[in-house]
Amino acid sequence: MALPFSTEDLSIYYGEYQAVKNISMSFPAQSVTALIGPSGCGKSTFLRSLNRMNDEIAGSRTTGHIWMDGIDLTASSTDVIKLRQRIGMVWQRPNPFFKSIYENIAFGPRYYGTKNRKQLDEIVESSLRKAALWDEVKDRLKESALSLSGGQQQRLCIARALSVTPQILLLDEPASALDPVSTGKVEELISELKDELRIVIVTHNMQQAARVSNYTAYFYLGKLMEHGETDTIFTNPTQQSTQDYIMGRFG
Numbered sequence: 219m220a221l222p223f224s225t226e227d228l229s230i231y232y233g234e235y236q237a238v239k240n241i242s243m244s245f246p247a248q249s250v251t252a253l254i255g256p257s258g259c260g261k262s263t264f265l266r267s268l269n270r271m272n273d274e275i276a277g278s279r280t281t282g283h284i285w286m287d288g289i290d291l292t293a294s295s296t297d298v299i300k301l302r303q304r305i306g307m308v309w310q311r312p313n314p315f316f317k318s319i320y321e322n323i324a325f326g327p328r329y330y331g332t333k334n335r336k337q338l339d340e341i342v343e344s345s346l347r348k349a350a351l352w353d354e355v356k357d358r359l360k361e362s363a364l365s366l367s368g369g370q371q372q373r374l375c376i377a378r379a380l381s382v383t384p385q386i387l388l389l390d391e392p393a394s395a396l397d398p399v400s401t402g403k404v405e406e407l408i409s410e411l412k413d414e415l416r417i418v419i420v421t422h423n424m425q426q427a428a429r430v431s432n433y434t435a436y437f438y439l440g441k442l443m444e445h446g447e448t449d450t451i452f453t454n455p456t457q458q459s460t461q462d463y464i465m466g467r468f469g
């Protein structure tokens with residue numbers, strides 16, 4: 219059964235500055251939630267906090283809760299390495315390791331204990347298949363990941379995140395550095411993956427948010443202004459500022 223996942227009164231500070239303000243929201247299973255809003259409104263900060271990546275930033279501090287299956291992930295006792303296995307992340311720019319295509323995918327499973335070569339081979343193949351990359355790379359698994367195109371590298375990073383079977387995938391503008399064809403492939407992939415895991419995506423592209431997400435959350439100045447089904451947010455938002463932003467009228 220899918221585990222409940224939500225935030226409660228979540229705030230994030232950089233020093234004295236409060237970048238994310240008291241956000242409570244939940245992320246339904248088998249769905250994509252898009253985080254939208256103008257630059258600097260706290261989307262990436264909020265996204266990064268969901269698997270405690272924000273902890274890595276000196277001076278950042280979190281208050282409130284992130285609940286997963288009744289456990290508060292913000293607790294100091296949380297094993298963040300295990301947490302990042304369950305909640306994977308893909309960044310804006312493809313960041314493959316300086317290793318072969320195979321080793322990029324095998325790295326995580328090996329780190330978490332899979333040593334058997336046949337099992338690793340299977341994980342590499344299935345992860346690359348899920349990321350719609352297998353056919354393009356199956357004959358060059360030993361080549362450097364850096365020999366791939368930008369779009370292929372980003373799908374490799376998605377495959378790498380999938381290799382440790384996460385339950386949640388966090389995507390921070392995953393297609394913003396890609397050409398339209400690669401963007402289309404990543405969007406298709408998101409639609410397919412949501413059947414097996416929950417996805418949270420930050421995007422500046424309103425068409426993309428409308429295409430790939432089931433739910434949309436509009437952020438402004440660190441606050442969650444509006445959150446609901448994407449169709450409703452895009453056609454009948456309750457807040458004027460949501461409508462202005464979506465229509466590109468935001469000053």
Ligand SMILES: Nc1ncnc2c1ncn2[C@@H]1O[C@H](COP(=O)(O)OP(=O)(O)OP(=O)(O)O)[C@@H](O)[C@H]1O
Nearest residue numbers: 232237255256257258259260261262263264275420
């Ligand atoms: N490492 C950091 N140290 C200090 N302040 C930061 C840091 N990262 C982000 N901020 C500040 O926190 C606020 C929110 O930034 P964040 O990157 O989360 O916004 P965003 O909505 O994702 O923006 P964008 O759409 O431009 O990526 C901004 O005012 C930003 O300057």
